[in-house]
Amino acid sequence: MTTSTRPWLRAGVLAAVLCALVALATLLGTLGGPRLDRATGIALIMLIVVVGLKIFVGDSGIFSFGHVAFMGVGAYTTAIVMMAPAQRAFQLPELPGFLADLELSAFEAALLSGVVAAVFALLVSLPLMRLSGLTASLATVALLITCHSVLQNADRFTRGSGGLILIVEPPALLTLLVCACVTIVAALAFRQSRIGLRLAASREDEVAARAIGVRVWWERGIAFVVSAFVLGVAGSLFVRYVGSINPDSFFLSLTFTAIAMLVVGGLTSVSGAVIGTIVVSVALEVLRVIESGVTIGGLEIPSRSGLASVGLALVLLGVLLLRPAGITGGRELSELVPRRSRRAEQRPAEPDARTGPPPVPVGAVEE
Amino acid sequence: MLRVEGLDVQYGRIRAVRDVSLEVSQGEIVGLLGPNGAGKTSTLGAVSGRLPVAGGRVLLEGEQLDGRPAEEIVRRGVSLVPEGRHVFATLTVAENLAIGATVRKDRAQVAEDIERQLERFSVLRRYYRSNAGKLSGGEQQQLVIARALLSRPRLLLLDEPSLGLSPLLVDLVFETIEQLRAEGLTILLVEQNASRTVEVADRCYVLRGGELVAHAPRGDLSPEELGDIYLGAGER
Amino acid sequence: MTTVLQFVVDALTAGSFYALFALGIALIFGIMQLVNFAHGELIMVGAYTIFLTQAWPWQATLLMAVVAVAVMALLMERAAFRPIRGANPATLLITSFAVSFLLQNVAQMIFTTLPKSADVVPLFRSSVTVGGLTVGWLSVVTILATAVLLVALALFMTRTRAGVQMRAAAEDFEMARLCGVRSNRVIASAFAIGGLLAGVGAILLVGQTGGISLGIGLTPVLFGFTAAAIGGLGSLPGAVVGGYVLGVATALLQQLLPYELAGYRDAFLFAGVFALMALRPGGLFRVAALSPRV
Ligand SMILES: Nc1ncnc2c1ncn2[C@@H]1O[C@H](COP(=O)(O)OP(=O)(O)O)[C@@H](O)[C@H]1O
Ligand SMILES: [Mg+2]
Numbered sequence: 001m002t003t004s005t006r007p008w009l010r011a012g013v014l015a016a017v018l019c020a021l022v023a024l025a026t027l028l029g030t031l032g033g034p035r036l037d038r039a040t041g042i043a044l045i046m047l048i049v050v051v052g053l054k055i056f057v058g059d060s061g062i063f064s065f066g067h068v069a070f071m072g073v074g075a076y077t078t079a080i081v082m083m084a085p086a087q088r089a090f091q092l093p094e095l096p097g098f099l100a101d102l103e104l105s106a107f108e109a110a111l112l113s114g115v116v117a118a119v120f121a122l123l124v125s126l127p128l129m130r131l132s133g134l135t136a137s138l139a140t141v142a143l144l145i146t147c148h149s150v151l152q153n154a155d156r157f158t159r160g161s162g163g164l165i166l167i168v169e170p171p172a173l174l175t176l177l178v179c180a181c182v183t184i185v186a187a188l189a190f191r192q193s194r195i196g197l198r199l200a201a202s203r204e205d206e207v208a209a210r211a212i213g214v215r216v217w218w219e220r221g222i223a224f225v226v227s228a229f230v231l232g233v234a235g236s237l238f239v240r241y242v243g244s245i246n247p248d249s250f251f252l253s254l255t256f257t258a259i260a261m262l263v264v265g266g267l268t269s270v271s272g273a274v275i276g277t278i279v280v281s282v283a284l285e286v287l288r289v290i291e292s293g294v295t296i297g298g299l300e301i302p303s304r305s306g307l308a309s310v311g312l313a314l315v316l317l318g319v320l321l322l323r324p325a326g327i328t329g330g331r332e333l334s335e336l337v338p339r340r341s342r343r344a345e346q347r348p349a350e351p352d353a354r355t356g357p358p359p360v361p362v363g364a365v366e367e
Numbered sequence: 368m369l370r371v372e373g374l375d376v377q378y379g380r381i382r383a384v385r386d387v388s389l390e391v392s393q394g395e396i397v398g399l400l401g402p403n404g405a406g407k408t409s410t411l412g413a414v415s416g417r418l419p420v421a422g423g424r425v426l427l428e429g430e431q432l433d434g435r436p437a438e439e440i441v442r443r444g445v446s447l448v449p450e451g452r453h454v455f456a457t458l459t460v461a462e463n464l465a466i467g468a469t470v471r472k473d474r475a476q477v478a479e480d481i482e483r484q485l486e487r488f489s490v491l492r493r494y495y496r497s498n499a500g501k502l503s504g505g506e507q508q509q510l511v512i513a514r515a516l517l518s519r520p521r522l523l524l525l526d527e528p529s530l531g532l533s534p535l536l537v538d539l540v541f542e543t544i545e546q547l548r549a550e551g552l553t554i555l556l557v558e559q560n561a562s563r564t565v566e567v568a569d570r571c572y573v574l575r576g577g578e579l580v581a582h583a584p585r586g587d588l589s590p591e592e593l594g595d596i597y598l599g600a601g602e603r
Numbered sequence: 604m605t606t607v608l609q610f611v612v613d614a615l616t617a618g619s620f621y622a623l624f625a626l627g628i629a630l631i632f633g634i635m636q637l638v639n640f641a642h643g644e645l646i647m648v649g650a651y652t653i654f655l656t657q658a659w660p661w662q663a664t665l666l667m668a669v670v671a672v673a674v675m676a677l678l679m680e681r682a683a684f685r686p687i688r689g690a691n692p693a694t695l696l697i698t699s700f701a702v703s704f705l706l707q708n709v710a711q712m713i714f715t716t717l718p719k720s721a722d723v724v725p726l727f728r729s730s731v732t733v734g735g736l737t738v739g740w741l742s743v744v745t746i747l748a749t750a751v752l753l754v755a756l757a758l759f760m761t762r763t764r765a766g767v768q769m770r771a772a773a774e775d776f777e778m779a780r781l782c783g784v785r786s787n788r789v790i791a792s793a794f795a796i797g798g799l800l801a802g803v804g805a806i807l808l809v810g811q812t813g814g815i816s817l818g819i820g821l822t823p824v825l826f827g828f829t830a831a832a833i834g835g836l837g838s839l840p841g842a843v844v845g846g847y848v849l850g851v852a853t854a855l856l857q858q859l860l861p862y863e864l865a866g867y868r869d870a871f872l873f874a875g876v877f878a879l880m881a882l883r884p885g886g887l888f889r890v891a892a893l894s895p896r897v
Binding site (some may be wrong): 062063065127128130131133134135137138139141142143145146150152153252256259260263304305306307309310312313314316317320321324337 | 636638683686690692693694696697698700701702704705707708709710711712715716748799821825828829832836866867869870873875876877878880881884
Binding site for chain 3 (some may be wrong): 458
């Protein structure tokens with residue numbers, strides 16, 4: 001392999017394009033009043049979550065259902081360390097002494113949240129990285145449930161299912177936008193790094209990757225910890241932005257939304273993560289408007305809670321059935337631009353095509 | 368009986384079989400030879416419906432087979448004994464044989480047929496109630512052939528039935544093939560053991576790199592010539 | 604002595620519940636590598652069917668619940684899982700997650716999030732006292748009904764043609780098709796049986812609490828999935844043993860955990876499962892379905 005700077009150059013251009021796309025979407029989001037502002041802020045945080053999730057899932061090929069737990073860890077960390085001491089004495093009277101008087105800045109709290117989530121991920125990854133495929137995915141489900149249960153019961157730190165309230169200045173949209181762009185750049189840089197390339201090779205063909213010296217568990221572990229750090233930071237931003245959290249905030253519903261965004265966009269590329277987040281966020285916002293009751297052309301649609309989620313589930317099912325590799329087909333935008341000589345070698349295989357069961361004959365579905 | 372016309376088989380973007388045409392007539396044993404990776408298993412896969420047909424046609428007595436699912440093709444009388452002895456290890460020998468008769472409607476005849484197979488392969492009677500996973504390789508091969516025969520196929524597809532067997536068992540497999548021919552069964556036989564195949568087969572096709580490179584009636588291919596083909600020396 | 608007996612009854616009751624749910628999950632997994640997260644919504648459908656039909660004679664209500672769940676299971680298979688059959692297990696899992704989310708929110712649109720209640724068989728909530736040991740009728744019914752279902756399922760799997768075909772398909776789906784086993788039929792049967800088990804589970808669950816909510820299926824499906832994983836996903840005997848092992852484990856934790864930690868019971872269980880998966884990925888019983896296919 002030549003030590004060309006070309007891949008880095010292309011990644012840089014791609015990063016610029018994706019960031020511009022996100023900035024444009026954010027700008028459009030600010031044109032619609034306070035309600036849309038808030039939705040835009042949440043969407044930017046989800047973007048960080050989904051791109052962070054992609055860092056592990058997209059390159060390792062292992063689907064994680066447990067990442068939202070890292071977001072929860074980050075959010076609770078920030079809530080505890082940023083809370084005003086008076087609030088803390090009221091909400092969490094039994095907190096150990098060294099935590100009782102802390103008052104960190106937003107930046108320090110975000111960093112700490114990321115680090116705590118990453119350390120937690122490191123501990124979890126020791127057993128987890130031994131696994132692959134479905135078993136690993138199922139273990140992450142067990143992880144999510146365990147964390148949820150702990151958050152519900154560790155009253156001393158979390159106030160149980162009552163949750164915590166954090167009254168601080170919420171991050172500005174611009175701050176969220178900058179964080180989202182930094183995450184995109186980081187994810188693209190990780191993908192181009194030695195470890196990222198090795199990891200992607202292991203997703204394509206684990207056996208062959210091992211043969212060229214990829215340890216797989218090592219590369220996966222690093223990606224896992226890095227992506228947990230990103231999710232921890234996202235959790236920190238989340239709790240500051242929404243002001244209150246409880247264990248259910250970081251459970252199945254959020255997991256589902258994040259998965260839907262990643263799968264709809266295409267889970268093996270950063271472009272997919274970004275586009276999926278934008279598309280699903282817009283769709284969800286439209287559905288929420290309908291859900292709260294609207295009149296379209298004289299036809300009155302009554303308010304029905306649950307409708308937005310039904311719509312989201314249908315969108316995800318539709319994509320899974322009709323275009324399982326997602327809108328982008330799992331490719332980066334830069335690969336979609338026709339480039340005669342390079343195209344064939346750069347095009348990634350369908351995700352996991354090789355680990356699935358043998359191809360099903362055309363007429364597999366009998367009538 | 369079987370006509371394959373211009374068959375293509377693909378795995379994703381990899382093409383394993385290209386433009387292969389062959390024919391098997393009623394009562395014949397036709398050999399399909401070729402080195403490892405030549406596309407023999409893929410060809411049988413396409414005929415049996417195990418793999419999708421990417422191009423060309425597969426006809427059984429004029430009736431189109433390609434595009435039909437495997438479970439329909441076996442109902443039309445084509446039974447595959449795949450490479451590598453796929454017994455149902457957690458099922459008993461008896462249950463394995465019963466699965467072989469899934470497509471049969473004449474329930475009463477099935478018991479008789481099972482009895483006939485147990486006579487042909489007597490080890491199976493001894494382990495009739497044991498799990499098939501406990502059988503040795505050779506015994507499993509016999510079970511798989513017996514199971515395939517229980518669907519009363521018109522055409523039997525055998526993929527490397529002698530692979531990994533001791534010489535004694537290889538003899539048994541080829542004897543069984545002769546016996547089946549005598550019973551009027553039509554067989555398409557894929558083998559690595561070229562010399563034995565040439566002996567029993569009426570005709571042989573040779574595949575290499577996914578393409579048909581030779582076709583010869585019995586006796587027309589000497590073992591030496593076959594050796595050449597395997598080594599890639601002689602293009603006929 | 605009575606504490607020991609009480610413990611045994613508790614463990615068996617919980618274990619029976621888990622075994623019922625685990626079997627449904629293991630059955631589908633064995634045959635199509637699908638971890639059906641939406642199994643929980645089958646239980647939900649059963650519970651709301653009971654709610655809707657509670658004015659009927661109780662026999663009719665119970666029958667209707669089981670039928671409705673089985674029909675729902677078949678619909679689910681036909682509409683969502685058949686089109687992506689053969690996709691990799693992670694995609695299948697995500698699909699089942701989506702189906703679960705869909706059904707739960709459709710139910711929310713119809714029934715709202717307010718919990719409902721139904722009191723179908725009042726007997727379920729009374730108890731008998733035998734020699735100092737008080738046992739709820741529900742426990743008796745749960746243990747017996749599960750035992751009957753297990754025996755019936757075992758007979759079906761070994762004595763009928765459809766059952767043997769199902770076992771063959773679970774071991775090697777492709778080879779079973781080459782032998783002429785019809786994939787649609789065998790998968791639909793597996794879903795119907797899984798639905799039947801979920802329906803019975805829903806009846807017992809509603810009988811236990813009298814309450815019906817949208818999330819009623821979540822805990823059962825998680826425990827069922829855990830039990831199935833303990834037994835080695837896909838193995839039917841494994842699922843049953845896993846269910847009872849989990850029953851004993853929960854009953855033990857209930858007894859042994861100090862008061863302050865009692866709330867952590869589920870955390871301990873799932874952390875244990877996480878550890879078990881890492882140390883013995885095939886479960887306590889190794890199964891072919893999880894090892895890589897060449
Ligand atoms: N599951 C598969 N995926 C991708 N390529 C395959 C697969 N099976 C076989 N091939 C390729 O197809 C070609 C033909 O294989 P096969 O039909 O098994 O040959 P043979 O049976 O003659 O040894 C080989 O080059 C092999 O590498
Ligand atoms: Mg072969």
